[in-house]
Every structure is written in structure tokens, then in C-alpha cells.
Amino acid sequence: MSTTDEILTLLKSVCDPEIPVLTIVDLGIIERITISENGLYIGILPTYNGCPAMDLIRMMIYEICYDAGYRNIKIEYLNSPHWTTDRISNEGMEAIKQYGIAAPSASTRIEQLISGQSSVSCPKCHSSHTRLISAFGSTACKALMQCEDCQEPFEYFKCNGLR
Amino acid sequence: MLKDQSPYFRFLVQLGDDALILSQRTSEWCGHGPVLEQDIALTNITLDILGQARLWYQLAVDQTQDFKDEDQLAYTRDSREMTNILLVEQPNGHWGMTVMRQYLYDTFKKMYYARLEESGQASISEIAHKCRVETTYHHQWSSEWVRRLALGTDEGNDKMQHALNTLWRYHQEITQDSEADIAMLNEGITVTPSMIREDYQQEIKTYLESCGLSIPDIRNEITGGRKGIHTEHLGYILAEMQYMQRAYPNLEW
Ligand SMILES: [Zn+2]
Numbered sequence: 001m002s003t004t005d006e007i008l009t010l011l012k013s014v015c016d017p018e019i020p021v022l023t024i025v026d027l028g029i030i031e032r033i034t035i036s037e038n039g040l041y042i043g044i045l046p047t048y049n050g051c052p053a054m055d056l057i058r059m060m061i062y063e064i065c066y067d068a069g070y071r072n073i074k075i076e077y078l079n080s081p082h083w084t085t086d087r088i089s090n091e092g093m094e095a096i097k098q099y100g101i102a103a104p105s106a107s108t109r110i111e112q113l114i115s116g117q118s119s120v121s122c123p124k125c126h127s128s129h130t131r132l133i134s135a136f137g138s139t140a141c142k143a144l145m146q147c148e149d150c151q152e153p154f155e156y157f158k159c160n161g162l163r
Numbered sequence: 164m165l166k167d168q169s170p171y172f173r174f175l176v177q178l179g180d181d182a183l184i185l186s187q188r189t190s191e192w193c194g195h196g197p198v199l200e201q202d203i204a205l206t207n208i209t210l211d212i213l214g215q216a217r218l219w220y221q222l223a224v225d226q227t228q229d230f231k232d233e234d235q236l237a238y239t240r241d242s243r244e245m246t247n248i249l250l251v252e253q254p255n256g257h258w259g260m261t262v263m264r265q266y267l268y269d270t271f272k273k274m275y276y277a278r279l280e281e282s283g284q285a286s287i288s289e290i291a292h293k294c295r296v297e298t299t300y301h302h303q304w305s306s307e308w309v310r311r312l313a314l315g316t317d318e319g320n321d322k323m324q325h326a327l328n329t330l331w332r333y334h335q336e337i338t339q340d341s342e343a344d345i346a347m348l349n350e351g352i353t354v355t356p357s358m359i360r361e362d363y364q365q366e367i368k369t370y371l372e373s374c375g376l377s378i379p380d381i382r383n384e385i386t387g388g389r390k391g392i393h394t395e396h397l398g399y400i401l402a403e404m405q406y407m408q409r410a411y412p413n414l415e416w
Contacts, residue, residue, distance in 0.1 A: 046214075048210075048211060048214065048297070049211055049214025049215050049217070049218060049293055049294070049297060050209075050210030050211045050212070050213050050214025050215070050217075051210070051214070052210065079218070079286070079289040079290055079293070080285075080289045082289075082292060082293065082296075133200055134200035134201070134203065134204055135204065135300070135303065135304055136200075136203055136204035136206075136207040136208070136304070137203070137207075138203065139207075140207055140210060140211065144200060144203075160296065
């Protein structure tokens with residue numbers, strides 16, 4: 001008998017293609033799972049409107065559910081509620097850090113970053129002496145930073161939540 | 164074909180058209196930016212705005228039988244059926260010109276989406292919220308660059324003033340109401356572009372003057388985008404953007 005837990009377990013093996021250590025469950029984009037005789041429905045929240053990974057993620061979800069024997073799979077983007085970085089789980093935050101990306105922190109929203117009041121600490125040496133290079137990084141969710149102490153450039157997962 | 168559609172549909176399509184054409188324009192910078200970080204920044208902004216166009220179009224196609232999806236809206240309409248404002252189809256020019264166009268667009272859209280977000284329609288309000296959050300971020304980038312370029316050197320200031328003068332007559336349209344905007348007042352949407360004209364003009368005046376620029380005294384506005392009357396530039400944009408679907412109708416990747 002299928003349960004939503006079973007689906008969740010399946011989805012935990014799907015990672016964000018842009019941060020391949022972060023599962024889409026920990027990223028917090030899975031909003032709704034419904035299983036009925038009519039098939040499987042999964043509602044997901046897009047992170048950023050134009051994020052090119054979203055189409056890929058949808059395809060990956062489809063494939064893994066199909067391979068697990070599900071049919072009539074419908075995967076839909078929901079415009080509400082809005083995804084924010086608050087939806088990332090504690091495990092997700094840990095995975096981001098392990099990957100070498102500074103995790104989102106409400107004390108450094110982008111306004112503070114741009115005005116030079118960064119309190120992001122360097123993922124390499126943990127110095128808080130860092131500066132913003134560009135508010136836009138390699139993907140929509142990240143900003144580009146540099147550590148003033150060890151000089152290492154690194155990425156910061158932009159915070160758009162409260163936590 | 165577009166004129167036979169409901170005001171609700173046309174309202175959504177004009178929002179989508181502004182975003183689609185601007186993103187097509189700014190995508191031309193991909194790989195050509197002045198420095199790598201800013202090339203990446205503008206490409207990120209481009210993707211966001213293209214994503215916004217998709218959201219408006221997706222909602223629009225739910226209102227009609229004549230278009231099946233957002234691709235059909237983007238790839239099968241001719242210039243007379245495109246309802247974007249003229250500002251967004253203007254050529255990129257130099258980096259400062261692109262930045263100035265982006266600044267004017269972001270400033271207006273940021274204010275407009277904030278008001279649209281408060282409007283009664285849930286599905287519109289949800290998209291407006293997402294657009295407002297992203298546009299606020301873009302606005303920080305574009306306004307910072309206007310300041311940096313205009314206050315840098317005399318040459319930079321001249322170029323930014325020239326950019327502002329060049330774009331000025333095309334951009335007045337941004338605060339004009341289309342028929343669809345006005346019709347939407349009866350559909351629970353409580354804001355039209357002209358309602359925020361004063362706030363918008365005040366904001367850009369204050370900011371641009373703080374950057375050592377002056378508001379041009381140019382009165383001959385060029386308008387018509389919302390009615391499908393475009394400058395010659397749009398045809399070239401569409402020719403490139405729509406080429407594949409025109410040559411191979413219904414082609415899929
Ligand atoms: Zn460091």
C-alpha cells in the first residue's frame with residue numbers, strides 16, 4: 001500500500017541539480033502529495049521564477065516515481081505558498097554548509113550584503129571578515145562573496161526568509 | 164486575434180509581453196558583459212524576468228481557447244499583436260544604456276507589483292508577489308549601477324545623461340493606462356499604471372538627481388506599444404526569437 005511517506009522517501013533521493021548534496025525534500029519545495037486511484041499528484045513550489053533547474057527537477061521526480069511503479073503522475077508548480085529559505089530543513093542547512101556554500105541567515109539579507117554590512121562567515125576559515133563581490137552568483141539562489149582573511153571566494157545562499 | 168480576447172486575458176498578456184521582450188533584449192548581453200560578475204548578474208536578472216513572463220502567460224492561457232500554452236503566446240504572435248511597452252524593445256546600446264533602461268523598468272515595476280499584490284484577485288496577487296520580491300532585488304542592482312556610472316567620471320556622467328535622454332520619450336508609456344488596465348478596475352484590480360505616476364516620477368527624479376543627472380525636458384512622447392504599434396526594433400527581436408517555431412511549427416526539444 002502506497003503512502004505519502006513512501007513517496008517522501010523516494011523524493012529524498014532526488015537532489016537539487018545545482019546543489020547536488022541537497023535533497024528536494026530538505027530544500028522544502030514539496031508542498032503536496034496526494035495518492036488516489038486516479039494516480040499520484042505532487043505539488044511543488046518553484047524557488048525562483050526563472051530557475052532553469054525547476055523543469056529538470058520535475059522530470060527527475062517523474063522518473064523516480066515512474067520507476068517505482070506509479071502511473072498517471074501529475075506534477076504541478078504551485079504559486080502559493082511562496083517558497084522562502086525558511087523552508088530549508090536543518091539537515092538541508094547542514095548539507096549546504098558541508099558543500100562549501102555559506103548557508104542563508106536572516107541576519108544577512110541582501111540589503112545588508114549590498115550595503116557592505118555582511119555578517120556571513122567564510123565556509124573555509126569561519127572568519128566573519130567577508131565581502132560581497134556580486135549580488136548574483138552562478139545560480140539564481142546564490143550571491144558571490146570573498147573572504148578577506150583567507151581570500152577564498154565562495155558562494156552565499158541568499159536569504160529571503162526570516163530565519 | 165488579440166483584440167477579440169477578454170480584457171482579463173489582454174491584461175495578463177501585456178504584463179507577460181513587457182517581461183518577455185525585456186528578457187529577450189537583456190539576454191543579448193549573455194557572454195558580452197563588461198566583467199564576468201556583471202555578465203552573470205544580468206543573465207540572472209534575465210532568467211527571473213523570463214520566468215515572470217511565463218507565469219503571466221500561463222495564467223493568461225487559462226482564460227482562452229485560442230492559445231494552448233505560453234510558448235504559443237510567445238512564438239506565434241506578430242508585432243501588431245505584441246502589447247509590450249516601447250521601452251523594453253529599445254536596443255541595448257552601451258552598458259550604461261542597458262542599466263538605465265533596467266533602472267526605469269525596475270523602479271516602476273517594483274511600485275506597480277506592490278500595488279497589484281494587494282489587489283483582490285488571488286491568482287494575480289500570488290504572481291505579483293513573486294515578481295515584486297525579485298524586482299526589488301533587481302532594482303537594488305540597477306540603481307546601484309546607475310549611481311556608480313553616473314558619479315564615476317565626467318564621461319560616465321555624460322553617457323548616463325545621454326542614455327536617460329534617449330530612453331525618456333519611449334518610457335512615458337510605462338505610466339499610461341491601456342484599455343485592458345481600465346477594464347480591469349471592474350474585475351477587482353485596484354491599480355492602474357497612471358495611479359502611481361506621481362510617486363514614480365518623484366522617485367526617479369530624486370534618485371537620478373542624487374546621481375548628478377537631470378530629468379530631460381523632452382515632451383514629445385512616443386507611445387503605442389500597448390496597441391501593437393511598435394518601433395522598428397521589435398520586428399528584429401521577434402524574427403530572431405520566433406525563428407525556430409516559424410520554420411518548424413510545433414517543434415519540441
Ligand atoms: Zn576564509
